[in-house]
Amino acid sequence: MFLHARGMAPARIGLKHVLGARELPLMTILASGSACWLLAVAASMIVGTGLGLICGYVGGLD
Amino acid sequence: MWGGWIDGSVMAAIDLTWCFPEILLALLLVVMMGPGSISTMLAIAIAYLAQFARLTRTQIARLRGATFVEASRSMGAGPTHIWLRRLRPNAIAPIVIVAILTVGNAILLEATLGFFGMGAQPPVPSWGGMMNADSVQMFTVPWVIICPGAGSALSVIAINLLGGGLLRGLDVRHRASKV
Numbered sequence: 001m002f003l004h005a006r007g008m009a010p011a012r013i014g015l016k017h018v019l020g021a022r023e024l025p026l027m028t029i030l031a032s033g034s035a036c037w038l039l040a041v042a043a044s045m046i047v048g049t050g051l052g053l054i055c056g057y058v059g060g061l062d
Numbered sequence: 063m064w065g066g067w068i069d070g071s072v073m074a075a076i077d078l079t080w081c082f083p084e085i086l087l088a089l090l091l092v093v094m095m096g097p098g099s100i101s102t103m104l105a106i107a108i109a110y111l112a113q114f115a116r117l118t119r120t121q122i123a124r125l126r127g128a129t130f131v132e133a134s135r136s137m138g139a140g141p142t143h144i145w146l147r148r149l150r151p152n153a154i155a156p157i158v159i160v161a162i163l164t165v166g167n168a169i170l171l172e173a174t175l176g177f178f179g180m181g182a183q184p185p186v187p188s189w190g191g192m193m194n195a196d197s198v199q200m201f202t203v204p205w206v207i208i209c210p211g212a213g214s215a216l217s218v219i220a221i222n223l224l225g226g227g228l229l230r231g232l233d234v235r236h237r238a239s240k241v
Binding site: 036037038039040041042043044045047048049051052053054055056057058059060 | 064065066068069070072073076099100102103104105106107108109110111112113114115116117118119121122123126141142145149150153154157161164165168169171172182
């Protein structure tokens with residue numbers, strides 16, 4: 001509110017103060033090796049769903 | 063013709079990975095590939111691959127007999143059109159929910175691998191790695207184990223709450239019952 005009253009643009013407040021203050025540690029964790037589970041689940045979901053879809057398709061052709 | 067054979071073979075191969083407990087399969091894969099972030103990621107991905115493939119396959123098989131698919135077929139739609147436009151969009155929704163709920167299990171699996179020294183190696187931060195590094199001081203300074211353990215538990219609870227919220231948010235029947 002204070003920054004807004006000083007005439008700072010909302011985009012600048014968001015980027016510099018909100019993201020910088022609150023979300024950056026989260027981003028750091030996600031970018032690090034700790035988040036390998038997230039990438040693993042994403043990879044597993046994409047490959048598994050793809051396989052399931054292909055099997056469902058070719059299985060239904062008969 | 064050969065579709066059923068391919069379907070059966072791939073599903074049999076996937077079912078083979080389902081025979082092992084996830085932790086055992088992941089440990090086996092990490093031992094084969096060597097500890098590290100990439101091998102941990104691949105091991106977790108392969109360990110949970112079967113459930114996504116099975117769920118998608120079951121969804122497709124269930125939806126194939128649905129009325130709207132029958133209607134589409136009776137209007138002259140081919141198998142590719144039905145698959146792309148009718149089956150695929152309807153089969154994806156439950157997968158997203160399961161994926162979010164699987165993240166919690168994956169965090170625990172990664173922490174377990176890290177605790178055995180098979181996960182991401184220092185200086186890469188990891189809940190299990192932190193517990194493993196300080197396990198020798200477990201009885202003198204227990205908080206060095208309790209804090210990473212509590213951190214991983216809180217992560218899992220947070221992800222499960224997110225999954226539960228999404229489940230309630232995306233479930234049309236649940237929303238309809240509230241109206």
